[in-house]
């Protein structure tokens with residue numbers, strides 16, 4: 251008996267530490283069944299573990315999430331040679347365990363699907379956004395309009411003598427109104443809508459945090475038994491509830507559109523455009539209602555979390571680096587010199603402001619892990635033969651914090667994006683939107699929002715920390731990182 255147990259242990263260890271890893275790039279030794287998930291720091295947004303592994307194993311290595319190997323690519327040139335030069339091969343996606351079949355009802359949405367369905371719906375989303383002005387003047391007008399409401403909100407508080415303000419909800423609602431208009435055709439201006447949004451936003455924040463807990467990953471791998479197990483059952487219900495509340499909101503919007511829709515009118519938003527496409531394509535198409543609900547869930551979350559949190563961190567970094575904030579004020583005074591609205595036409599005259607925004611994006615490192623891709627065919631990377639369907643993680647954090655490209659990477663230094671004449675300097679490794687065919691779908695909208703909101707906000711207001719101590723720069727972990735709550739003092743500059 252003792253011999254059998256010993257043999258069993260030997261086989262498990264041999265399989266786990268040698269056999270299953272034999273063809274993959276070397277990486278940290280995984281525990282049986284758990285893999286390396288316990289090595290991640292779940293208290294803080296974790297790119298440090300990736301950094302440590304990169305230092306030890308190089309630009310390509312393997313870690314294990316439970317029994318699944320993740321091949322991590324963490325060098326800019328390697329990402330170019332793979333994701334960009336051989337884009338199609340790296341365009342697959344994996345979803346967390348059984349999330350798609352168990353929660354979404356199948357392979358639906360835009361972010362966690364692949365193949366022809368993903369191509370068709372990604373193309374459709376980009377086309378619709380272009381038609382509604384993404385990257386053009388029409389979109390600028392929409393953003394400027396929402397900025398007006400943002401400033402009005404701040405000034406109402408100022409007029410009540412509230413010089414110390416919590417900017418987080420104000421920024422969140424501004425960004426959410428922009429994406430909501432694109433998707434559903436209305437912004438959150440009325441009190442009832444604001445209250446509704448506030449509830450949904452709380453759900454999204456929690457949903458994004460729970461998504462990265464190891465217990466949730468486990469629950470999504472074993473969704474049939476998770477609801478009956480301690481700890482896992484809370485993760486399971488917490489995560490699924492978030493999905494239900496957000497998709498319920500999307501369903502309400504679809505019903506409202508169907509009720510007041512005229513087939514002759516030009517589409518006014520994504521839902522209109524989708525319903526029209528579904529009619530044109532007929533019953534056999536992939537333009538089904540369940541696909542619409544899931545695409546909306548994906549884009550609604552991706553379109554607000556990311557941009558709002560980046561803008562909030564621009565305030566946090568400005569308060570922590572007052573000398574950089576003063577440089578920004580100096581440029582705004584010199585180039586703009588009044589409280590007039592800054593527009594896209596001013597962009598080339600504001601190199602420091604642009605560099606400031608780039609550095610915020612680099613340092614905030616919004617998706618510390620990035621989303622995993624999947625190989626659509628067998629490939630050879632740096633001599634390793636990797637089979638089709640293997641998970642590939644383009645680890646953009648390791649590139650954004652690469653000491654060679656960004657010396658002193660943990661410090662906020664906007665000047666790194668400027669040459670000795672103070673003019674813009676391109677750094678190829680600046681890839682916050684990732685690379686290749688899965689590159690962020692909302693990149694041009696996000697860039698426009700970041701520039702217009704950040705430039706105008708700092709032009710209007712002088713900021714100081716509450717009680718002289720700047721807010722924490724620590725990040726609440728999640729798929730996208732979130733800020734810790736803070737308040738700051740605001741004064742009008744004009």
Ligand code: HEM
Nearest residue numbers: 361552553556557560621682683684688689690691692696
């Ligand atoms: C500061 C703002 C943003 C950042 C840093 C950001 C970053 C990213 C990253 C890193 C990815 C994953 C790329 C990969 O798989 O390699 C991604 C995907 C995606 N983003 Fe963004 N994003 C931002 C804003 C937006 C906005 C405003 C939208 C919506 C309009 C959006 C929609 C999406 C979608 C739908 C995907 C999935 C694309 C696909 O799988 O084909 N993002 N984004």
